[in-house]
Amino acid sequence: MIKQNLHTHSIYCDGKDSIDEMVQTAIDKGFTILGFSGHGPCRYDSVAMKEEDLTKYIEDILDAKEKYKDKIQIFLGIEEDISQRIPSKKPYDFVIGSEHFLIEKGEVLNVDYSDEHTKKIVETFDHDFHQYAKAYYEGLQKIAEYDEVDIVGHLDLLMKFNEDQKYGSFTDPVYLSYAKECIDVLIAAGKIFEINTGAIARGYRKDPYPHQTLLSYIQKKKGNILLSSDCHDRNNLDCHFKESMELIQACGFDSMMVLTSEGFKKTPIEQFAR
Template sequence: MSNRTGNLTNYHSHSLYCDGRANMEDFIRFALSEGFTSYGFSSHAPLPFSTAWTMEWDAMDDYLAEFHRLKAKYAGQIELYIGLEIDYLNEESNPSVVRFRELPLDYRIGSVHLLYDDKGEIVDVDVTADKFRRVVDKHFNGDLVRVVHLYYDRLMRMVELGGFDIVGHADKMHYNASAYHPGLLDEPWYDALIQEYFDAIARKGYIVEINTKSYLELGTFYPNERYFPVLLEKGIRVQVNSDSHYPERINNGRLQALMALQASGYHTVTEMYSNEWKDMPLLIHT
């Protein structure tokens, strides 16, 4: 594709410190080769239990030290920033808790990946559509409506508590839920949930990322493209992030997302320069 954009930034990125597939420096080198101007790392923050996809607390000092080593090494070539993607799990583990607030980070992403089922078991709903179907049937008696409400209840509580800058993959469940129940996004009750959610985000002033991780594979952004005009109407700032786990994928879907934002009426995207979020012109060159 010959189209180029001036908005070569990414703030949602994973490395070997969590479930990413390369070290930080590999991502930086690829970002430089692609002409990126600003790049941030956002490893999955520690949870109260070990997982295959989150950092452990005992790796935090190394994570921060390695970042600062690389920031110094590449100074003058690219602006580098350090963050975390922090899950809302419960009232004791979420972006607003003191332990996360006290970390010397440049920014934080707030996300929801996990729900509690009726037995109090923690269930991962950020899975493939086939696995999601099995999760809903096994853990929630096939009650998709309830699962969707649980998900948005948690997102709303996360938004209310705060402690972060960027809403991560804002409606990521929409793809799996729509695969389970085609036509879901057109149902009034679902639209009411989405509108309430984006209203809360607008009141708090958070940035919403247009997450492009699944675009080439599944043909969708998070949030869904149908909501881009809604975000604009509510005055919500946006940025394009690839949620990349592989260096070579940091630019995947970016041009398509920027074009979709432009078609929806957006003229700016929010990027970090000189340690400040700035609204930059949305630029697409052919």
């Protein structure tokens, strides 16, 4: 059975564990595929890797790939913020494209940061959550222009602090129209959407990104998905995986994407561990 996670952070950025510790935990938890995705250099992000860290990061993962090759398949990836230049795919096996930052009225706004900061973001958009959502999804949609990017990171990240829907309803038609337009463009460009459980592990949300309404829309439009934990602590490497597999099947998906040495392959859902 396949058990895969391609969204994994380590001490090279804001994760708690070394590459080796993370690999050992993945093996203990029965993972067959583990991809690392440290935050690529980003001038707005103090916890992102620095240019000068990259050589060591790459070496460390390639060493682990060789050392553990009989136990688990390891892939070298990176999570790039689309506010930055996205470098060529080499030497990476895969690239996650995410939008953590928005620039509005000369201010750098961090979508991922805190409830307090989210309030400030909405204020910056003239107290209009729709304007924020429009800007967020129009930005995210630009991933379609980058051939280097394989996976769209945490699609509806802007809803991180909106569990109680105080900023806006998950099913508001205006909000959904922006999200759906973005999804259409990304599907047409062949991008893969992740079902991301990272905010559950950290106590912000009860369900993975994206919200079920958007997940069902992706299914209806025949978009490709994979499951990932956006792991920053090895204890959460498969956080909420069992429940998410049930959700994925309840939404009607019959396949998920798997990274192989020949690239991504669409794989029947029955082949994944529950």
